[in-house]
Amino acid sequence: DAGVIQSPRHEVTEMGQEVTLRCKPISGHNSLFWYRQTMMRGLELLIYFNNNVPIDDSGMPEDRFSAKMPNASFSTLKIQPSEPRDSAVYFCASSSDEIDYEQYFGPGTRLTVT
Amino acid sequence: AQSVTQPDIHITVSEGASLELRCNYSYGATPYLFWYVQSPGQGLQLLLKYFSGDTLVQGIKGFEAEFKRSQSSFNLRKPSVHWSDAAEYFCAAMNSGYSTLTFGKGTMLLVSP
Numbered sequence: 001d002a003g004v005i006q007s008p009r010h011e012v013t014e015m016g017q018e019v020t021l022r023c024k025p026i027s028g029h030n031s032l033f034w035y036r037q038t039m040m041r042g043l044e045l046l047i048y049f050n051n052n053v054p055i056d057d058s059g060m061p062e063d064r065f066s067a068k069m070p071n072a073s074f075s076t077l078k079i080q081p082s083e084p085r086d087s088a089v090y091f092c093a094s095s096s097d098e099i100d101y102e103q104y105f106g107p108g109t110r111l112t113v114t
Numbered sequence: 115a116q117s118v119t120q121p122d123i124h125i126t127v128s129e130g131a132s133l134e135l136r137c138n139y140s141y142g143a144t145p146y147l148f149w150y151v152q153s154p155g156q157g158l159q160l161l162l163k164y165f166s167g168d169t170l171v172q173g174i175k176g177f178e179a180e181f182k183r184s185q186s187s188f189n190l191r192k193p194s195v196h197w198s199d200a201a202e203y204f205c206a207a208m209n210s211g212y213s214t215l216t217f218g219k220g221t222m223l224l225v226s227p
Contacts, residue, residue, distance in 0.1 A: 045215070091157055
């Protein structure tokens with residue numbers, strides 16, 4: 001298996017622009033997680049999907065952030081409009097409730113908003 | 115509120131020396147416990163996990179961790195550190211029956227020659 005795939009790996013954009021981050025979970029996994037990592041706040045859970053349904057989005061910072069999971073093999077995290085304080089590394093992870101709850105992480109997308 | 119605490123932000127260990135990274139949790143019931151490692155520019159990789167049973171768990175790369183209920187701790191250990199172990203280590207916890215993890219702030223391990 002290729003593991004969790006994220007794209008792009010790096011994104012540099014200007015304040016006010018729309019940013020879309022993409023994630024392909026491991027085939028057969030039924031849970032998907034989006035995290036944000038910064039020096040100041042560490043790893044924060046943004047949103048959690050189970051069987052393509054958002055279960056917990058309490059970590060989404062504000063309305064500028066939205067996430068979708070249209071099918072079991074694809075998810076997006078969108079920021080519109082982006083701000084410099086959104087600069088961070090965004091990780092996607094997936095897991096299977098039917099196996100062992102272990103979360104497998106993607107390599108992350110490093111977002112820089114200037 | 116549920117929380118995971120890693121009291122050491124940075125630790126420096128000489129190559130070949132032993133290592134112990136501390137982790138404490140605050141949960142209503144004993145959670146599932148995990149240790150992850152993150153190398154620079156990489157995602158997180160699971161080292162080991164504890165759900166129940168034997169309180170000493172073995173993981174990959176020669177790591178082990180011991181669950182101590184009385185101390186609400188799940189410390190990570192390695193008897194002899196290698197330069198390639200330099201990375202950031204995260205302790206995490208999950209309520210049994212749920213899927214979301216709570217992470218500690220991480221401990222950066224530096225290995226000196």
